[in-house]
Amino acid sequence: MARLVIVSNRVPDQAELAGARAGGLLVGLADALVPGTLWFGWSGRRAEQTSTTTRGMEVNGITYATINLGEGDYQSFYLGFSNGTLWPLFHMMPSLTVFDREQYTVYRKVNKAFAAALLPLLKPGDLIWIHDYQLLGVAAELRVLGVTNRIGFFLHIPFPAPALLEILPPSDEILKAMLANDVIGFHTERDRAHFLGAVEAVLGIGATAHGVLTLDGHVTKVVVTPIGIDADAFTAQAIRASRRVATKRMVESLAGRALMVGVDRLDYTKGLPARLDAYGRFLSTYPEHRRQISFLQVAAPSREEVDRYRALREELNYKTGAINGAYSDFDWVPLRYMNRTVSRSLIAGFYRTARIGLVTPLRDGMNLVAKEYVAAQNAADPGVLILSRFAGAAAGLQEALKVNPIDIDSVAEAINRALIMPLDERQARHVALLERVRAASASVFCQTFTAALTT
Numbered sequence: 490m491a492r493l494v495i496v497s498n499r500v501p502d503q504a505e506l507a508g509a510r511a512g513g514l515l516v517g518l519a520d521a522l523v524p525g526t527l528w529f530g531w532s533g534r535r536a537e538q539t540s541t542t543t544r545g546m547e548v549n550g551i552t553y554a555t556i557n558l559g560e561g562d563y564q565s566f567y568l569g570f571s572n573g574t575l576w577p578l579f580h581m582m583p584s585l586t587v588f589d590r591e592q593y594t595v596y597r598k599v600n601k602a603f604a605a606a607l608l609p610l611l612k613p614g615d616l617i618w619i620h621d622y623q624l625l626g627v628a629a630e631l632r633v634l635g636v637t638n639r640i641g642f643f644l645h646i647p648f649p650a651p652a653l654l655e656i657l658p659p660s661d662e663i664l665k666a667m668l669a670n671d672v673i674g675f676h677t678e679r680d681r682a683h684f685l686g687a688v689e690a691v692l693g694i695g696a697t698a699h700g701v702l703t704l705d706g707h708v709t710k711v712v713v714t715p716i717g718i719d720a721d722a723f724t725a726q727a728i729r730a731s732r733r734v735a736t737k738r739m740v741e742s743l744a745g746r747a748l749m750v751g752v753d754r755l756d757y758t759k760g761l762p763a764r765l766d767a768y769g770r771f772l773s774t775y776p777e778h779r780r781q782i783s784f785l786q787v788a789a790p791s792r793e794e795v796d797r798y799r800a801l802r803e804e805l806n807y808k809t810g811a812i813n814g815a816y817s818d819f820d821w822v823p824l825r826y827m828n829r830t831v832s833r834s835l836i837a838g839f840y841r842t843a844r845i846g847l848v849t850p851l852r853d854g855m856n857l858v859a860k861e862y863v864a865a866q867n868a869a870d871p872g873v874l875i876l877s878r879f880a881g882a883a884a885g886l887q888e889a890l891k892v893n894p895i896d897i898d899s900v901a902e903a904i905n906r907a908l909i910m911p912l913d914e915r916q917a918r919h920v921a922l923l924e925r926v927r928a929a930s931a932s933v934f935c936q937t938f939t940a941a942l943t944t
């Protein structure tokens with residue numbers, strides 16, 4: 490079998506491999522990580538200059554090869570074009586999108602540096618699988634260096650509607666660079682349709698009925714391969730977690746109240762301010778539920794060097810104080826807000842304890858928290874998933890209570906509906922959801938994508 494070479498912006502470090510840090514990519518790729526695999530990317534460390542050679546580390550037969558980023562490149566490539574331009578634009582938030590031509594030049598330079606550092610590690614026959622928006626140009630740079638291996642690209646975040654992509658001044662260059670891949674994958678049909686529409690609108694290239702595009706004689710197949718989790722393993726982890734002292738202490742602290750849980754990286758796409766507003770609206774509209782519910786929101790720190798993320802943290806601190814100030818009693822706190830990273834095992838225990846999983850991103854590529862929440866439930870007495878219709882996960886999780894996250898009244902209504910939902914309805918929804926989460930698993934994701942890349 491061909492060796493798989495995974496290329497992503499960040500390569501997981503020891504803490505992440507041990508489950509102590511948040512990371513959606515590692516969860517989704519777990520199945521592809523068989524001995525012999527090579528994972529290449531940024532170490533997460535900054536140096537004076539971006540490295541031209543890699544450092545290797547082997548864990549469980551998998552080689553992790555990394556480069557460091559120069560400080561200037563980190564600012565312009567990572568904080569700048571990747572997270573200040575592509576991230577908000579691809580999440581369809583044009584008003585938050587800035588563009589700086591110099592940052593884009595550095596983005597291209599760093600994509601070229603990734604390709605150059607990877608080149609000496611490649612062998613004939615390797616399947617190269619590039620991940621995410623930071624590396625849109627790597628396949629094209631590898632082609633310039635003469636690489637003829639099969640190259641695939643998977644986008645973990647949404648692809649914007651064509652009219653939004655056109656806002657990006659170098660949209661034509663970026664789309665052409667993407668077409669150096671043999672396969673491009675998205676989470677949903679909507680993302681794929683947006684991409685095909687953008688290629689048509691910007692480059693004037695139409696796709697065949699099977700989503701095949703041709704640019705200068707090179708053929709690219711565009712596929713939908715939604716990412717998933719290993720549901721059975723996660724259910725087992727949640728059961729183990731429910732027996733742990735920490736989870737028992739959590740249950741005790743609830744004193745019989747229903748727990749509602751939210752788990753997110755602290756990011757403006759996750760819709761956290763609107764979520765807290767919706768909870769405030771719920772407490773004011775349904776006074777009968779006050780003291781009967783406790784909302785635990787975990788917001789794992791993320792991209793803290795970016796001003797917008799700092800401002801978001803301040804806003805959430807303020808809103809948390811406002812809700813607790815208005816509604817707390819001496820023996821009840823409506824909102825528990827943890828602005829830190831929590832271990833995966835503890836999170837699994839929280840999910841299993843929670844009567845409601847509240848997942849309300851404004852826009853999300855997939856959202857693995859929704860799937861984890863479903864997998865963690867006790868089938869005999871399952872909780873209810875409330876899910877934003879703008880998460881990629883909504884396309885495959887029909888039995889969740891779907892909400893529009895900016896319509897805070899509808900979210901408040903959904904919380905009420907979840908709390909009063911009879912056991913048989915909760916069970917029926919859960920059985921169906923669990924089946925879907927098990928079917929669209931992490932291993933199906935890896936197998937489908939690599940199969941498309943192989944053929």
Ligand code: GDG
Nearest residue numbers: 510511512513645789830831832833853854855856857858
């Ligand atoms: C991107 C796309 C897409 C969260 N807090 C903690 C923690 N987590 C874990 C969750 C989950 C993962 O991190 C987050 O995954 P998501 O899918 O929700 O979101 P992103 O990180 O934004 O990931 C997203 C994903 O890529 C995969 O394609 O679904 O749309 O944006 O597993 O449980 N884990 C730990 N502590 C925390 O505090 N240990």
